Amino acid sequence: MLSIFIALLVNLFIETSVSFSVVVPRDQTVAHVGSTVTVPCWITPPENAEALEIRWYRHDQFSNPVLFYQHGKIQDVQEESYRNRTSLTLWSDQSGGLKDGDVSLRLEKLTVQDEGVFHCYVSGESTYGSEEIVLKVTEPGVAAAEPPLPLILDDGAAYEVREILDSRRRGGQLEYLVDWEGYGPEERSWVPRNDILNPNLLHTFHAAHPDRPAPRRGPRPSGAGHGGGGTVTDKPGSNTH
Incomplete structure (x- = not known):
């Protein structure tokens, strides 16, 4: 009986110790004023994020987020300046979306006020993680750099x-x-x-x-x-x- 109890405790520890990491690109994301941009963020190892809490926020505005996803849907709690401008999206054509751990932010109608640091926070029942990424907003007419020759x-x-x-x-x-x-x-x-x-x-x-x-x-x-x-x-x- 004691061995069964110990085995159950070990299994419980293994189940609750499973964790993930939040990952964002190292470089800043660049987009023009008035455009739509994807701010990439995902969890690794990949897992279904549909049941997780996903929170995008700026500066110290954790309780007043840019986007707040919980209980399988985007909640109405949101910083007013981002209302009707944000959603979750695919960070590339290869992405499997939320089911594959992709929690990237889609931000529409960019303004110069959007420039700066965005925090990507993901939380589960027993673990959480957070990373930040910089969004650079350029004025219209500024040409993007041409890809280098191979x-x-x-x-x-x-x-x-x-x-x-x-x-x-x-x-x-x-x-x-x-x-x-x-x-x-x-x-x-x-x-x-x-x-x-x-x-x-x-x-x-x-x-x-x-x-x-x-x-x-x-x-x-x-x-x-x-x-x-x-x-x-x-x-x-x-x-x-």
């Missing part, structure tokens, strides 16, 4: 990587979700591990996300990165499944 290697083109966002195993192969330097969120794509030329990218990602799928024993990818993020050989948006 770097040319002997066997094809390599593209600059801003950040590795996630990892997964698909068909026995380890893949990484890449945020490309000079391209928008819609161009993020999954690429095979062997296509990532800079091992520092992998080290940085797995140091920050030790719970995500990682390389098994075997040779590390070789080669050096170019610029701040490194390079991969796949074209941005070439693998969106």
